[in-house]
Amino acid sequence: MTEQRAITDIVFDMGNVLMTFDGHAFAEAYADTPEDAELIYGALFGRTEWALLDSGTIDHETIARVAEAHVPERLLPNLRACIAGWPELSEPIAATNALACRLKKQGYGIYVLSNASTRIGEQLGHMPAMSVVDGWVASAFERIMKPDPAIFRALCERYDLVPSQCLFVDDSLDNCVGAEVAGMRSFHFTGNVDELEAAIAEAH
Structure with missing residues (x-):
């Protein structure tokens, strides 16, 4: 019997994690x-x-x-x-896009959860990692914004995810706290992709 890993799905914020926003x-x-x-x-x-x-x-x-x-x-x-x-x-952040693609090959589910307008597709359309994304949720469509735990729950319900098996990655500490209230684990991303990849490996 194979031991189930603690984290099965990685949920990425988009702005300044996968795509620049300035x-x-x-x-x-x-x-x-x-x-x-x-x-x-x-x-x-x-x-x-x-x-x-x-x-x-x-x-x-x-x-x-x-x-x-x-x-x-x-x-x-x-x-x-x-x-x-x-x-x-809004430009792709190469290192995190590459990481998302590697994680997909390793068997993780890859999701995007963003505070973004209904034009989010215009950014996702030229995001390299979009080819491996299993699903995404944007605040404008839900009329709920991070850090409200309800938007994290909405993602999990829509894609049948177990919150405790999700790691949420965001450059906002407040949003990370919201994810944890919803039952997820979180990683506060400050630009260091190596640290993020190591944290995911440790959660395996």
Whole structure:
């Protein structure tokens, strides 16, 4: 009889774990000066409405209207281009994508759980590890956000996962705590993929 390993499924956050998310860099890509970049950032990514978008409380048309009201008219074309194109500037984090692919080959289930808007597919669409992902949940579709334990439970219920056999990986310590309340183990990711891989091996 084979001994069951403690961890069978790895649940990754997306932003700054599998894919970069840097609102300042996104804004800079659509601005001609640092000052204009700051105006675009402040009107879009830097507003509390961005969290409402991720929560599914408001839609993309609403946040666009809000953002347009907070930039000079001359920057409206830049802002609109940023709104349309920023997901393409979210870049894969090579080391964690490679790790996810290795873990899949080792027999782990691979899942993504992200506080993200309904446009999450535009990021996942150019994420290398997406080819090995067994399922994903995004906050805007659930209308629940991390660190609420309910979103972790929703993932487990949808994909028939046992929380105690899941390791959740996130760059937010608060989100890790939420996962643990839901019965998962967690790893606070600070950029060191070797540490993450070692922690997974120890949990085997």
